[in-house]
Amino acid sequence: MxxxxxxxxxxxxxxxxxxxxxxxxxxxxxxxxxxxxxxxxxxxxxxxxxxxxxxxxxxxxxxxxxxxxxxxxxxxxxxxxxxxxxxxxxxxxxxxxxxxxxxxxxxxxxxxxxxxxxxxxxxxxxxxxxxxxxxxxxxxxxxxxxxxxxxxxxxxxxxxxxxxxxxxxxxxxxxxxxxxRDLTALTYHHETQPMPGPLSRQAHLLPRWFxxxxxxxxxxxxxxxxxxxxxxxxxxxxxxxxxxxxxxxxxxxxxxxxMWLVVTGNFAWLNWATxxxxxxxxxxxxxxxxxxxxxxxxxxxxxxxxxxxxxxxxxxxxxARRQLMNASFNRWQLANAYGAFGTVTKERIEYVVEGTQDEDPDAADWREYAFKGKPGDVRRIPRWFAPYHLRLDWLMWFLPLGRSLEEWFTAFLVRLLQADASTLRLLARDPFDGERPRFVRVVSYRYRFSTRAEFRISRARWVRDRRRILVQPIALRG
Known part of the structure; x- marks a missing residue:
């Protein structure tokens, strides 16, 4: 200088x-x-x-x-x-x-x-x-x-x-x-982070000492x-x-x-900006x-x-003892406070949205809507999207961490029942090819990465077990 x-x-x-x-x-x-x-x-x-x-x-x-x-x-x-x-x-x-x-x-x-x-x-x-x-x-x-x-x-x-x-x-x-503080955070993080990438599973399976x-x-x-x-x-x-x-x-x-975070995750442009x-x-x-x-x-x-x-x-x-994370102190959003992952989620819960065109929801053939970034199909390899930001997928990760479903999610389910074209373009796959489902519902699953032995048998990258029906079948009136 x-x-x-x-x-x-x-x-x-x-x-x-x-x-x-x-x-x-x-x-x-x-x-x-x-x-x-x-x-x-x-x-x-x-x-x-x-x-x-x-x-x-x-x-x-x-x-x-x-x-x-x-x-x-x-x-x-x-x-x-x-x-x-x-x-x-x-x-x-x-x-x-x-x-x-x-x-x-x-x-x-x-x-x-x-x-x-x-x-x-x-x-x-x-x-x-x-x-x-x-x-x-x-x-x-x-x-x-x-x-x-x-x-x-x-x-x-x-x-x-x-x-x-x-x-x-x-x-x-x-x-x-x-x-x-006890050095266990990253034994969970690669598996439970908001949007894993194609190498996240390999990172998760590395030894504990690593x-x-x-x-x-x-x-x-x-x-x-x-x-x-x-x-x-x-x-x-x-x-x-x-x-x-x-x-x-x-x-x-x-x-x-x-760069290690870029390789092992999908954090929009946070890592690239840093x-x-x-x-x-x-x-x-x-x-x-x-x-x-x-x-x-x-x-x-x-x-x-x-x-x-x-x-x-x-x-x-x-x-400050009660440090604020990602906070702005002025309306111009300059000289902000930053921070991420003060705590690490230890269990991955995913909300899977399903639809059916059958008249009886109790005996229906339910089909899953596929999102672009968040886990769904257990065999699908997670993709890299960063620095591109998939906003809907990120908020889907936050949903299980809250105490109740948010207003936007209810509106999202209504748009699926309407087969709204612009909403469907936010997804990777619409199981009904643009036609309206009669009912939609939301089922919660626990996801975890498959072990190497499990993968050799099933070729699945995720193992999931169903927890409960979070939103019972709903339909549009009339």
């Missing part, structure tokens, strides 16, 4: 700008494909109803352009297409060829556009990686353009994001379930390593290469642990000049000071 200019972080800047923009492409594509059946005008939780309810209560929603522009599904599509287009140009590096205010305006447009969606996304957008993407997009707006090095203050703010993300998650685990090592490695990567991300700051006072090297090694450890953000600490001598326009130094300095002020609640939260 060289004073106000992070001259050795040009490579980091390129990865941050293009990587964050690529994640915005994924986020807008996910929204384009799923928002309308989930939250559109005829969605399971219609966003227009929320906006109408919130209209006289102006401060109850986070900022959204749909407060001033009436929501329609067509306008939602237009917003997504525009967002995909802007993000794609940033991935290609075109705005970065101009003055720094050009990529700034592009990233701020992505931030405002996606916040307009998450603000009305209700439970389908209630995930920590939504606010993480918003915060990353806002800070990316101040990384500048190719004809100048990035500002030191902005690079340090990216380290602050990674620190909150990793150290916050580490503290949540230590303060959370006993399984993180899982204990995973937990220890996780604690080291999340509780110790994040502190060393700030080591390059010492380069401002020490004329040596070792501070930058320490920061690069710390970033490499974060990236390596996140990987991209961790590159902010990777220094690569470029020999570039250190000329930064004065007006840009002023802008980035003001951003840094403002961020320091609004970061106080998040910093205080890290030290």
């Amino acid at each position: 060289d004073g106000f200019a992070a001259v050795d972080f040009e490579f980091a800047r390129q990865v941050l700008q293009r990587g964050i923009a690529a994640l915005y492409v994924v986020a807008f594509v996910s929204t384009l494909n799923q928002f309308r059946p989930l939250l559109g005008e005829r969605g399971l939780l219609p966003a227009p109803d929320l906006l109408e309810w919130a209209r006289p209560r102006k401060r109850l929603l986070n900022p959204t352009i749909f407060r001033w522009i009436r929501y329609t599904d067509r306008r939602l599509v237009a917003l997504c297409v525009l967002g995909i287009g802007i993000a794609a140009t940033l991935v290609a590096g075109l705005p970065q060829l101009g003055p720094p205010w050009v990529p700034m305006l592009c990233f701020l447009a992505l931030w405002v556009g996606y916040m307009s969606i998450t603000s009305i996304g209700q439970t389908f957008y209630g995930f920590g990686w939504e606010m993480l993407l918003l915060e990353a997009g806002f800070l990316a707006a101040f990384l500048g353009s190719n004809d100048q090095p990035p500002a030191t203050a902005v690079i340090v703010l990216f380290w602050w994001i990674v620190f909150r993300l990793e150290f916050g998650a580490g503290l949540i685990k230590i303060r959370g379930g006993r399984e993180w 899982h204990q090592g995973e937990v220890l490695g996780n604690h080291f990567a999340q509780l110790v390593v994040p502190w060393f991300l700030f080591a390059p700051v010492l380069g401002l006072w020490v004329d040596a290469a070792w501070p930058a090297l320490i920061g690069t090694v710390a970033a490499s450890i974060v990236i390596a642990t996140q 990987i991209v953000l961790a590159f902010s600490a990777v220094s690569w001598p470029s020999g570039a000049g250190s000329d930064v326009p004065v007006y840009w130094l002023v802008i980035t300095a003001l951003v840094a000071v403002g961020y320091a002020v609004i970061s106080w609640p998040a910093a205080r939260n890290l030290a």
Whole structure:
């Protein structure tokens, strides 16, 4: 680092700008494909109803352009297409060829556009990686353009994001379930995580000592390593290469642990975003000049000071006994608190939705609806979807953890009885090929991965046992 200019972080800047923009492409594509059946005008939780309810209560929603522009599904599509287009140009590096205010305006447009969606996304957008993407997009707006090095203050703010993300998650685990302290958490996690991937079963079947090592490695990567991300700051006072090297090694450890999670799970863009953000600490001598326009130094300095002020609640939260997880302390969803899996589910319960066209539900031929990501058919190999986010499948995982069925799930069953085409497109397979079932019901099962011996006999990757009929057969009146 060289004073106000992070001259050795040009490579980091390129990865941050293009990587964050690529994640915005994924986020807008996910929204384009799923928002309308989930939250559109005829969605399971219609966003227009929320906006109408919130209209006289102006401060109850986070900022959204749909407060001033009436929501329609067509306008939602237009917003997504525009967002995909802007993000794609940033991935290609075109705005970065101009003055720094050009990529700034592009990233701020992505931030405002996606916040307009998450603000009305209700439970389908209630995930920590939504606010993480918003915060990353806002800070990316101040990384500048190719004809100048990035500002030191902005690079340090990216380290602050990674620190909150990793150290916050580490503290949540230590303060959370006993399984993180007795090193047993990952003997369950690969099997019970929300959406297993194709290698999750192989990871689950690894020896117990390996899982204990995973937990220890996780604690080291999340509780110790994040502190060393700030080591390059010492380069401002020490004329040596070792501070930058320490920061690069710390970033490499974060990236390596996140890649293991990518290989063994499906956590939407959480792991990919962490990987991209961790590159902010990777220094690569470029020999570039250190000329930064004065007006840009002023802008980035003001951003840094403002961020320091609004970061106080998040910093205080890290030290709090009752630490909040994935919490925002302001309406703009900046300087947030992060964390994941403070406790690990030890048993996997799946809700299987079935339908029949028979008149007598007691003697009916029941057929299962197949979801794209969540377990169903015991022989099917789980697929990789991340960084793409299957919102319906994720909320199906959360259902057994609650005390009652949620409003959206009741609406979902009604849509299945109506054979609603847009809802059926969220699924992997409709057993009735677009025709209406007469009845639907919900059956709960316990799922576990098959052992190697069981797999050799049955070729099934899951073993399941039926628990009970959770929702008795229901039909549309008339």
